[in-house]
Amino acid sequence: MTIRLLLAEDQELVRTALCALLDLEDGFEVVAAVGRGDQVTDAALAHRPDVALLDIEMPGLDGLAAAAVLSHQVPGCRVVILTTFGRAGYLRRAMEAGALGFVVKDAPAEVLADAIRRVAAGERVVDPELAAATLAAGASPLTARERDVLNASRSGAGVAEIAAKLYLSEGTVRNYFSSAIAKTATRNRTEALRTADERGWL
Amino acid sequence: MTIRLLLAEDQELVRTALCALLDLEDGFEVVAAVGRGDQVTDAALAHRPDVALLDIEMPGLDGLAAAAVLSHQVPGCRVVILTTFGRAGYLRRAMEAGALGFVVKDAPAEVLADAIRRVAAGERVVDPELAAATLAAGASPLTARERDVLNASRSGAGVAEIAAKLYLSEGTVRNYFSSAIAKTATRNRTEALRTADERGWL
DNA sequence: CGGACCTGCTGACAATTGTCACGGGTGGCC
DNA sequence: GGCCACCCGTGACAATTGTCAGCAGGTCCG
Incomplete structure (x- = not known):
């Protein structure tokens, strides 16, 4: 066997x-x-x-x-x-x-x-x-759109580029970033992305 | 043998x-x-x-x-x-x-x-x-300090934090970033770090 | 010695980013 | 129906980031 x-x-x-x-x-x-x-x-x-x-x-x-x-x-x-x-x-x-x-x-x-x-x-x-x-680490507190925006920022792209790719307003993109940053308790996108990644919140 | x-x-x-x-x-x-x-x-x-x-x-x-x-x-x-x-x-x-x-x-x-x-x-x-x-890819066009600053930005830290860690003025740090960004032909730190990394310019 | 280059700093400016308050719309659920 | 969460947007504001010019000192090299 x-x-x-x-x-x-x-x-x-x-x-x-x-x-x-x-x-x-x-x-x-x-x-x-x-x-x-x-x-x-x-x-x-x-x-x-x-x-x-x-x-x-x-x-x-x-x-x-x-x-x-x-x-x-x-x-x-x-x-x-x-x-x-x-x-x-x-x-x-x-x-x-x-x-x-x-x-x-x-x-x-x-x-x-x-x-x-x-x-x-x-x-x-x-x-x-x-x-x-x-x-x-718990379940992801991020909404679908917050995830999208974070993922789109992987390449290091700016707000304008991300907004275009996702068919969103630039303001909206910044809002999502802001709330993702708050939820990860970090101080900018890069950190937010990193910690969201580590916790499997993608 | x-x-x-x-x-x-x-x-x-x-x-x-x-x-x-x-x-x-x-x-x-x-x-x-x-x-x-x-x-x-x-x-x-x-x-x-x-x-x-x-x-x-x-x-x-x-x-x-x-x-x-x-x-x-x-x-x-x-x-x-x-x-x-x-x-x-x-x-x-x-x-x-x-x-x-x-x-x-x-x-x-x-x-x-x-x-x-x-x-x-x-x-x-x-x-x-x-x-x-x-x-x-050629040899690195980055100076020692430009490399230091880029490396310090790995964690996603802001200018203030990096300046403190390297005992530099915040303005100086921003200047090094700026010239590193120019040399990598990118548009922000994140991209600069990524491409410098890829080319072995660390 | 005079470049060329790196280091380090300043100050001013524009652009980008992050925050906040506020709207309107949708859909699920009790 | 009302509540809630999400979606998407606006506008205004503060903070951060990126750019530029300029200045000082140092080293190395021809």
């Missing part, structure tokens, strides 16, 4: 290395490895893995979106999110997307192996410390 | 996986694996590797700095920088730090293996595409 794995990770070197590592571990068999989020579903349908290991940062479709698609289209396949950043927001979104497990890349290999086995058995596996941080 | 390797990479999972991958490849032996930049020199002195594989993003001391120390203190050990981001500035700084090889993490495993072997033989190994980009 070896566990069949699907591995999605964009950096080829890391993907290959992880593959090697998991194949060494007994009880595991990597049946598919892809480098883009939008190849996850096809690969899962073709190879029917028991568990899919998804990185978040991927071209095409991010791991969280891929997890959501997967849990609808291939219900037999459980999902473990594997990520570089233990950001609170990622965890919440991972859970919402139907992932059962959440492992950070600086965990030791045994933790990953253990998480995979338990997820394969239907358990939920989450780093308790991270779980606490997520609860502490 | 197997090649003795030192591996420095902060994410434990990736480190272990890379270890497994390299040990499988024949001709290689990983003699030390560390998770912090400031452990690199000690490990190199203790285990005398032929080649050190250094990630850039690491706590303690970044891979670039570690490479610089290494090439002075352990001259018999050649350095390959292994990084997530193919940023032009990283490559330049890696070369300045005395690294012989530079490999991006989304290269295939054979490229890494090949690079290690050639570096062990004393060759320089760099992705030609990246090399071109580095030359195109």
Whole structure:
């Protein structure tokens, strides 16, 4: 009863290395490895893995979106999110997307192996410390438009540019910024964006 | 004549996986694996590797700095920088730090293996595409102070805060910003920081 | 020595950004 | 229907940010 794995990770070197590592571990068999989020579903349908290991940062479709698609289209396949950043927001979104497990890349290999086995058995596996941080951050108090405006400011664009892109008045954009800044308890856009990001309020 | 390797990479999972991958490849032996930049020199002195594989993003001391120390203190050990981001500035700084090889993490495993072997033989190994980009970006036109001010603005701090931290007048800080913005051909700090970053003008 | 360049400062100005108070419109919900 | 939250807008204001000109000192180099 070896566990069949699907591995999605964009950096080829890391993907290959992880593959090697998991194949060494007994009880595991990597049946598919892809480098883009939008190849996850096809690969899962073709190879029917028991568990899919998804990185978040991927071209095409991010791991969280891929997890959501997967849990609808291939219900037999459980999902473990594997990520570089233990950001609170990622965890919440991972859970919402139907992932059962959440492992950070600086965990030791045994933790990953253990998480995979338990997820394969239907358990939920989450780093308790991270779980606490997520609860502490709470749900996003930002409205949809406030999020839009903050996201649009990622490039460093000015109000005029953002207003144009979102078909809004410049005054309105400034108002949204203002209230986002208030809600994040910061002093300007840049800080507001950063802290909203960290809390997963995107 | 197997090649003795030192591996420095902060994410434990990736480190272990890379270890497994390299040990499988024949001709290689990983003699030390560390998770912090400031452990690199000690490990190199203790285990005398032929080649050190250094990630850039690491706590303690970044891979670039570690490479610089290494090439002075352990001259018999050649350095390959292994990084997530193919940023032009990283490559330049890696070369300045005395690294012989530079490999991006989304290269295939054979490229890494090949690079290690050639570096062990004393060759320089760099992705030609990246090399071109580095030359195109050119040397930094920013002065030391302009860099300081840009770096200090990373947190999203305002002029007052930055001025205090650098013991400068607020006017002076704004002047440095202004000239940095001009040199990057952008329209505000955020953009200036972003593009200076991308070009390795830090 | 005279440039050229960096550092650091000032003061004045325009542009952008952040805040506030206020409107009107919508849709959900008790 | 009334309440509430969100949406979108206005206008006015203060604060911050970006630009410009100018001045002083320092170093390095031909």
